[in-house]
Amino acid sequence: MTYKVVVVDDHLLIAKAISSIIEGFSGFEVLYEAENGKVLMDKFKVRVNIPDIVLMDISMPIMNGFETTQWLTDNYPDIVVMALSVQDDDDSLIKMIKAGAKGYLHKNVHPTELEVALKNLVDKGMYFPAWATSKVFMNLSKKDERKTINEIKLSERELEFLSYVCTELTYKEIADRMCCSPRTVEGYRDALFEKLEIKTRVGLAMYAVKSHIYEIK
Template identity: 70%
Template sequence: MKYKVVVVDDHLLIAKAIAAMVQEMKDFEVLYEAENGSVLLQKFKTRENIPDIVLLDISMPIMNGFETAQWLHDHYPGVKILVLSMQDDEASLIRMIKLGAKGYLHKNVHPAELEKALINLIERGMYFPQWATAVFFQTIAGPPPKESSKDEKLSNRELEFLHHVCSELTYKEIADLMCCSPRTVEGYRDALFEKLNIKTRVGLAMYAVKIGIVKVE
């Protein structure tokens, strides 16, 4: 089974080139291209047009990438967004992550990394290259709190889990490293979600950086 991809970009030649690259990948196929978010909305009215992944540009007329990401986040949260844009500034990256993007690449990306990103989105749920990770964590990383509140007291096993969350390991792989079952790891995750009022793995990784569990060079 091939995973379905849609390319959303207002530059026809670029959209065609990206689609051609994806079509060469053994695990993926392109359903169609859309020149902006408005066209994508219309396409989504047909169930067969709903993909697994949307490759999304930011600068587009009528309905840009930010607006499209917001709509997808609100109406189709199961569709993974991989931003593919010329904009690599901090503000665009952070805004897209907040809107639910699971990956962010520059348009000059090598085809091999694009394929790696698509595979990671399917298998691990996200993909951010080193430059994006550095920008993101440097933005949110602040000095560790002097003292955690009572609600934020974490066990040693929860702290160990937080450290692994910042890697590209799957939850099953984390369970193997921690010598426990995947269900136990999910229990650590859910407990941290509740204690820290965090809802995503990215949020847990952000917290891990903030309190100094993971250092950003």
């Protein structure tokens, strides 16, 4: 299967260079480049322009990466968004995750890691390098007004599912571990999204760590 990719970046030369690199990866095809979120929205009016993966710059005119990622999350939740930016500060990382990004890479990344990241996005649904993961978990120590585990009643199966969310297992593999169907696992996920007011798997993982459901080893 060939996965379709779109690169959203307002620097044309950089976008073309990224596309050229991805075209050399087996199993991936770049559909086009878009210079900002508004251009991407216009492209989506034609169904054949809708990709599987969007590589998203953050700082763009007219409609930036945060706004575009949130729009994709709200309207095309099956599309996987990965930030590919020069910014690696805590605020940008957390804001992109909250908007729905499933991955985050710095633009100076080696092409080999970019390929690994894309494969993880399609196989596991997410990819965050060690530096990004570290920043996410450090952020957990800061004040968070989200409901705590003591304020929400979670079933034993939901707690078990939350512990698996923090691993690299796919949802299908989690279903196998829990001896249930993938549809049942999706039910646990959707119920937790609603109960915890969270939109992404990364958000669930952050919650599980903060609530000590899953201990980082």
